[in-house]
Each structure stands twice: as structure tokens, then as C-alpha cells.
Amino acid sequence: MGWTPKGTHLIAGEWLGGAEQFRSTPAHGPAHDFALGSVDLVDRACAAAEEAFWDYGWTSRAARADFLDAIADEIEARAEAITEIGTQETGLPAARLQGERGRTTGQLRLFADHIRKGDYLDRRVDAALPDRQPAPRPEIRMIERPIGPVAVFGASNFPLAFSTAGGDTAAALAAGCPVVVKGHPAHPGTAEIIAEAVLAAIDKTGMPNGTFSLVQDGGAAVGAALVQHPLIKAVGFTGSLAGGRALFDLCAARPEPIPFFGELGSVNPMFLLPEAMKARAEDLGKGWAGSLTMGAGQFCTNPGISVVLDGADADRYTASAKAALEAVAPQTMLTEGIAKAYQAGKARFEARNSVKPVLTTEQAGREASPNLYETTGANYLQDHSLGEEVFGPLGLIVRVGSVAEMVTLARGFEGQLTATIQMEPGDLADAQKLLPVLERKAGRVLVNGFPTGVEVVDAMVHGGPYPASTNFGATSVGTLAIRRFLRPVSYQNLPTELLPEDLR
Structure with missing residues (x-):
């Protein structure tokens, strides 16, 4: 094997191990030992993401687009190793992993192009009316702004396109939100090599190290700690109805409830x-x-x-x-x-x-x-x-x-x-x-078609009423996915110099 996993977590630019480990269960090929995730690692990753947000959340659209493109480039630079470890861990054929890798890099680049255009910001300006009677109207401007650190759960059935640097991660990063990923136990090696690619892109583009962290699986306690962490402001999840509903309920029960964007199940009649x-x-x-x-x-x-x-x-x-x-x-x-x-x-x-x-x-x-x-x-x-x-x-x-x-x-x-x-x-x-x-x-x-095969395009909606997803107004595929991790902010009578760059 040309690439061998380190078996560690990536926390704000550092590869960290731990005393407790778990062994992967590949469909074929060698098993590897990985450090077990912990509540302490979740806390470190979330704290780093919050600190990074004060820089990353105010980067320019062009800088974030270059970062997304760099992630895609670094994934492609590791193409053969990704296919090798991915096929071993999942049992999926090489052609499927290669196609999924293309979808993953394609959506990263699609999101990069989308945010460069700026339309997703939904900018609105109402000019001041100082002479309006019976009372003048102030100038009011509105724009979509990033919400803060986002937790993403890797999916079992898509080790690339819905996992470490998949659609949820790409959308959050495009929005300006740092990401903490909880890796899926079915493909920890695949998660690690993709995390390597993201870190290389961080180094290449000068983004804060806390912009991205990967905590390998540590069971239900680690997942619960992640969605309940007070610094996490939204969650992206693809998985079972039972698991997703449990996490959704935890998000709703927090002192500060947060949105849980879960794609949970469908029979697609x-x-x-x-x-x-x-x-x-x-x-x-x-x-x-x-x-x-x-x-x-x-x-x-x-x-x-x-x-x-x-x-x-x-x-x-x-x-x-x-x-x-x-x-x-x-x-x-x-x-x-x-x-x-x-x-x-x-x-x-x-x-x-x-x-x-x-x-x-x-x-x-x-x-x-x-x-x-x-x-x-x-x-x-x-x-x-x-x-x-x-x-x-x-x-x-x-x-x-x-x-x-x-x-x-x-x-x-x-x-x-x-x-x-x-x-x-x-x-x-x-x-x-x-x-x-x-x-x-x-x-x-x-x-007159069959629903397997989800096009990654602007008009795609991959979501639906519960239990297909926990938020009927969102999608986990397509450029509309970025808006899950934004919120509208109005600015009234602000001097131009105080306004966000995109609203001036």
C-alpha cells in the first residue's frame, strides 16, 4: 500500500493520537488501528473552530473560493491512494470511488464558483428617506452572514461525497463557517487522507488551522458531545432515522437550540x-x-x-x-x-x-x-x-x-x-x-427516469419533508446547501467603513 494511515485525529493543524484505539474492519485488505475519539478532543476542536471563525468568517469570497479549489486539487493529488484505502474499507468498486471522488471535487469547485458570483448573499438595500412624513426612514441594508462553527457527521454510504470534505463540509466552508467533522467508523482511513488534503489546502492558502478538524469515531458519547457543544451552531448529518432523530432531539434540547440538517431515510416511491x-x-x-x-x-x-x-x-x-x-x-x-x-x-x-x-x-x-x-x-x-x-x-x-x-x-x-x-x-x-x-x-x-444519481447542480434539491430530512426548507446537494449555514443580518445607518465588504 503506497499510503499508510497515521491513525490519528486532526485538531487545528496537529495530528493527535490517544491511549485508546479501535481497529478498522475493511471489506478486504489490512486492518489499521485508529485513535478513539473523545469528549476532550471534541472540546479542543470546537474551541479552535470558534477562534478560527473570527478570521475565517470575515475572509473574502475570493479567498474562500480559492481555498475550496485548493481542497479539490489536493484531493485529486491523492487520487490513487484515496481509491485504494476507500475500496479496502468499504468494499465499493474502484470505478465507484473514482466517480465519487470526481463528484466531491466537482461540488467543491461548483461552490467556489457560486460564492465568487455573490448572488447567494441575497443583498438588499433600502435607501434612506430623510424627508418621509410623518417620520423619516433610515438606510437599511441586509446580507447573509456565516453562523459560526458547524459539526459534520461522515456518512457510511458515501465515504467521499457525504463525508469528510463532502457536501456539508464544502457548503459550510463556502459560507464562511469552520467545520469539525466526526469521522465514520466504517472508513477512518479514507477520512484521514481527505483530512490530509484539507490541511494541505489550509497551508497553501493561509487559512487558520482551526478552520477544519477531524475527530475519529468514539461512539455515541462523542457524537452527543459534538452536537451539544455550546460553540457549535449547526449540524450536518446523513444517516439512519434512529441515529439522526436522537441527535436532532439533542440539538433541540440544548440551552441554545441549533438547526440540525439531517438526511435520514426515504423509500422513494x-x-x-x-x-x-x-x-x-x-x-x-x-x-x-x-x-x-x-x-x-x-x-x-x-x-x-x-x-x-x-x-x-x-x-x-x-x-x-x-x-x-x-x-x-x-x-x-x-x-x-x-x-x-x-x-x-x-x-x-x-x-x-x-x-x-x-x-x-x-x-x-x-x-x-x-x-x-x-x-x-x-x-x-x-x-x-x-x-x-x-x-x-x-x-x-x-x-x-x-x-x-x-x-x-x-x-x-x-x-x-x-x-x-x-x-x-x-x-x-x-x-x-x-x-x-x-x-x-x-x-x-x-x-420517466430513476432517482438514483443526484446531479450536483444549482437546481438540485436533496431533502424533503420529515423523515426524509429534518428541515424541509433545505438541501444537502446543490448550491442552495450553502444557505443552511448563513443567517440574514440587517445594518441600519452604518457608515460605509463599518459595513461588510460585500455590502458596501
């Missing part, structure tokens, strides 16, 4: 309308199987549920999906815990009399194979557990008797990251009935 099923039921079944099993189903936008009109077209769709799923070889899951959770989800479906198995497979260790079930709309509406996310390649087909029942079913869904309509021109009237419901349920509505 697809609604297949009659004319689309008549025209291409087999192709849709095959396409769904491909999306369902991409990355062993370990995507938050994995389309776990298909809603179809019962009948011959539904039979063709089901048969096509089953045949495609049968051809998928077992895939390695990201962690042993995720594999066990997938097995538990499969067992939950098999225990339901209201669910009919279409394809069942055996699971062993960290290997996952596809499973497919079907039920009726009536059974689905009566059993809330059928709508709970199973993280992995498991699909459920829900058969309904009419488009009206499909709309009723849509109203029963919880909040989602995505909702998909498969349609032909002849389905337009039915799609118009569905759209108002889906718009209320999901952050992204798409037609």
Missing part, C-alpha cells in the same frame, strides 16, 4: 401510470431492477417501492423485474451493521402475511442479494411498517385497483427525498392528479 405500463412494462421492470441494486441498494434515493395498476401489465412488469434481479450477483455491503440491518428488513417482510414473496434469496455475512415482494394498496395503507426504509436491494410492488387508489396511496406516504412518475402522453391527466400530492411529499419529483 415510483408511480407507474397505465399508458406507460402498456408501452414499456418490461423495460420499466428491468430499469427498476438496475436502479434498485445499484451499489447494493445503498443509496438514499434507492426506489424501494413501485405502485402499479393490478392486471396483465403489472404481471409483465413484475416478471421482468424478477428476471433482472435474479441475474444480479451478491454484492458486498458497506459494513457488517448495514448487512445485518438488511437481513432484519428482509425478515420483517417475510413475517407479514399481507406480503407475497416474488423473489427471496439467502444472505451471508456482508454479502447482499436482491429480494422482491408484492402487496395490495389496502394492505399497504394498513401496515405502516411496509413503508419503512430497508437499506439495500429490496423492492416492494404495491398493486392498486385504480388511479384514484394510487392517489390515495400517495397521500399516505411519509416525506420522501424523491417521487417518480413513469408516464406517456396519454397519462397526462392522471399525472396531473398525482403531482400536487407528490410535490407535498418529496423534495425532488421526476418523470
Whole structure:
């Protein structure tokens, strides 16, 4: 291996070890020892972030953009080593890690370009009206300003794009907020090498060392200490509903409650309308199987549920999906815990009399194979557990008797990251009935596609009503993500010299 982890934390420019350690559990290759995170390290990192904020929060947009670009450059300079350690720790194929690295550097550069333009600041100026009657009006100017240090939790399923220097970190840094990252135990080596890249960019651009710190995993106590630390002003999280809700509650219970931007879970339903099923039921079944099993189903936008009109077209769709799923070889899951959770989800479906198995497979260790079930709309509406996310390649087909029942079913869904309509021109009237419901349920509505694959662009929304995310007005992908870590400030009658540079 060309690069070997130090096994330490990065706290304000220093690589720090500790007496207690944990050992990584890679899918293949050597295991490594890493220093265990602690409450004391969290405190040191947060204090350094607060001190850095007094400089970093007042840097120019151009300087922060150069910093983001430098992080992207340093990540690319370590490309081969990142792929090597990343594939070992996660079991993901090299091509997937390479693509994810490109997405990570791409969003860093996208955010850099976005803040250079300055539109995100939402600057507003109301000129003074000294002669207004019955009372004069003062000059009032408004701009978005950074909120302070931000905590970011690394995600299990995206070791690069949603972790150490992923979307939450990039957005916070773009906004002017220092970041303290809690590394994920599934890929501590990947977190460390990315932290190396960030530190190199800090040195290259002259940013304060406390602008970024990485505390490796230390269990629930370390995560709780981070979100409850009085110097942390917001949290970015991608993970399970249970874990995210626990952290969300801690944020809300603080003496000073803070926003928790959690992306927690989604089944991403697809609604297949009659004319689309008549025209291409087999192709849709095959396409769904491909999306369902991409990355062993370990995507938050994995389309776990298909809603179809019962009948011959539904039979063709089901048969096509089953045949495609049968051809998928077992895939390695990201962690042993995720594999066990997938097995538990499969067992939950098999225990339901209201669910009919279409394809069942055996699971062993960290290997996952596809499973497919079907039920009726009536059974689905009566059993809330059928709508709970199973993280992995498991699909459920829900058969309904009419488009009206499909709309009723849509109203029963919880909040989602995505909702998909498969349609032909002849389905337009039915799609118009569905759209108002889906718009209320999901952050992204798409037609004639599959939701796996989240474009990193200005218009992307990766969020949605709870439990898809804890803040329906935010997104964790796209340039709007930066605004999570800003707040509006009005300045009344300030001399020009006192105003923020961007408001003069």
C-alpha cells in the first residue's frame, strides 16, 4: 500500500493520537488501528473552530473560493491512494470511488464558483428617506452572514461525497463557517487522507488551522458531545432515522437550540401510470431492477417501492423485474451493521402475511442479494411498517385497483427525498392528479427516469419533508446547501467603513 494511515485525529493543524484505539474492519485488505475519539478532543476542536471563525468568517469570497479549489486539487493529488484505502474499507468498486471522488471535487469547485458570483448573499438595500412624513426612514441594508462553527457527521454510504470534505463540509466552508467533522467508523482511513488534503489546502492558502478538524469515531458519547457543544451552531448529518432523530432531539434540547440538517431515510416511491405500463412494462421492470441494486441498494434515493395498476401489465412488469434481479450477483455491503440491518428488513417482510414473496434469496455475512415482494394498496395503507426504509436491494410492488387508489396511496406516504412518475402522453391527466400530492411529499419529483444519481447542480434539491430530512426548507446537494449555514443580518445607518465588504 503506497499510503499508510497515521491513525490519528486532526485538531487545528496537529495530528493527535490517544491511549485508546479501535481497529478498522475493511471489506478486504489490512486492518489499521485508529485513535478513539473523545469528549476532550471534541472540546479542543470546537474551541479552535470558534477562534478560527473570527478570521475565517470575515475572509473574502475570493479567498474562500480559492481555498475550496485548493481542497479539490489536493484531493485529486491523492487520487490513487484515496481509491485504494476507500475500496479496502468499504468494499465499493474502484470505478465507484473514482466517480465519487470526481463528484466531491466537482461540488467543491461548483461552490467556489457560486460564492465568487455573490448572488447567494441575497443583498438588499433600502435607501434612506430623510424627508418621509410623518417620520423619516433610515438606510437599511441586509446580507447573509456565516453562523459560526458547524459539526459534520461522515456518512457510511458515501465515504467521499457525504463525508469528510463532502457536501456539508464544502457548503459550510463556502459560507464562511469552520467545520469539525466526526469521522465514520466504517472508513477512518479514507477520512484521514481527505483530512490530509484539507490541511494541505489550509497551508497553501493561509487559512487558520482551526478552520477544519477531524475527530475519529468514539461512539455515541462523542457524537452527543459534538452536537451539544455550546460553540457549535449547526449540524450536518446523513444517516439512519434512529441515529439522526436522537441527535436532532439533542440539538433541540440544548440551552441554545441549533438547526440540525439531517438526511435520514426515504423509500422513494415510483408511480407507474397505465399508458406507460402498456408501452414499456418490461423495460420499466428491468430499469427498476438496475436502479434498485445499484451499489447494493445503498443509496438514499434507492426506489424501494413501485405502485402499479393490478392486471396483465403489472404481471409483465413484475416478471421482468424478477428476471433482472435474479441475474444480479451478491454484492458486498458497506459494513457488517448495514448487512445485518438488511437481513432484519428482509425478515420483517417475510413475517407479514399481507406480503407475497416474488423473489427471496439467502444472505451471508456482508454479502447482499436482491429480494422482491408484492402487496395490495389496502394492505399497504394498513401496515405502516411496509413503508419503512430497508437499506439495500429490496423492492416492494404495491398493486392498486385504480388511479384514484394510487392517489390515495400517495397521500399516505411519509416525506420522501424523491417521487417518480413513469408516464406517456396519454397519462397526462392522471399525472396531473398525482403531482400536487407528490410535490407535498418529496423534495425532488421526476418523470420517466430513476432517482438514483443526484446531479450536483444549482437546481438540485436533496431533502424533503420529515423523515426524509429534518428541515424541509433545505438541501444537502446543490448550491442552495450553502444557505443552511448563513443567517440574514440587517445594518441600519452604518457608515460605509463599518459595513461588510460585500455590502458596501
